[in-house]
Amino acid sequence: MLSVALVVALQAPVLQQDPVSHGDPAEQLPLRVLYAGNADTPYTAAWLRFLGAHVDAVTFVAGRDLRARQLTGIDLLIVDGEVEAHDASGQLSLKSEHIELALDDLQGLPVVLMGGQGGFLSDTLHLKTSWHHG
Numbered sequence: 303m304l305s306v307a308l309v310v311a312l313q314a315p316v317l318q319q320d321p322v323s324h325g326d327p328a329e330q331l332p333l334r335v336l337y338a339g340n341a342d343t344p345y346t347a348a349w350l351r352f353l354g355a356h357v358d359a360v361t362f363v364a365g366r367d368l369r370a371r372q373l374t375g376i377d378l379l380i381v382d383g384e385v386e387a388h389d390a391s392g393q394l395s396l397k398s399e400h401i402e403l404a405l406d407d408l409q410g411l412p413v414v415l416m417g418g419q420g421g422f423l424s425d426t427l428h429l430k431t432s433w434h435h436g
Contacts, residue, residue: 329355330357331356331357334358334361335353335357335379335380336373336378337349337350337361337363338363338382338401339362339364339365340384341364343384345383346383350362365399365419368381368403369402370404373407379408381413381420382420383417383418383419385397385417385419403423408427415431421433
């Protein structure tokens with residue numbers, strides 16, 4: 303039941319860029335979350351603020367810097383992030399954080415894959431939910 307409530311809550315981030323802060327203790331979920339996404343974006347800042355208001359602890363790591371050793375001591379890994387980039391001429395391209403995890407690294411750990419970066423990791427791990435292997 304707790305995981306269902308968290309997934310539903312995760313679908314509505316507050317679009318503000320304030321630092322991570324804790325909300326009402328009565329509404330806190332007893333979770334330590336590692337959020338892996340794009341560094342220094344308004345999108346990531348909004349998610350960190352939202353999560354910080356609803357879980358005991360949230361830590362950010364840029365997806366490209368995520369390593370298996372960082373998965374110790376957390377209750378949930380969220381892989382998220384935008385994938386569109388524009389070059390100087392305005393040409394659209396896809397960007398990947400190139401997350402270097404193996405499926406074995408994720409065994410026994412709840413993982414939420416969201417956004418384009420979650421899709422890229424699904425592809426890398428050949429998951430049924432991926433864009434190419436589903």
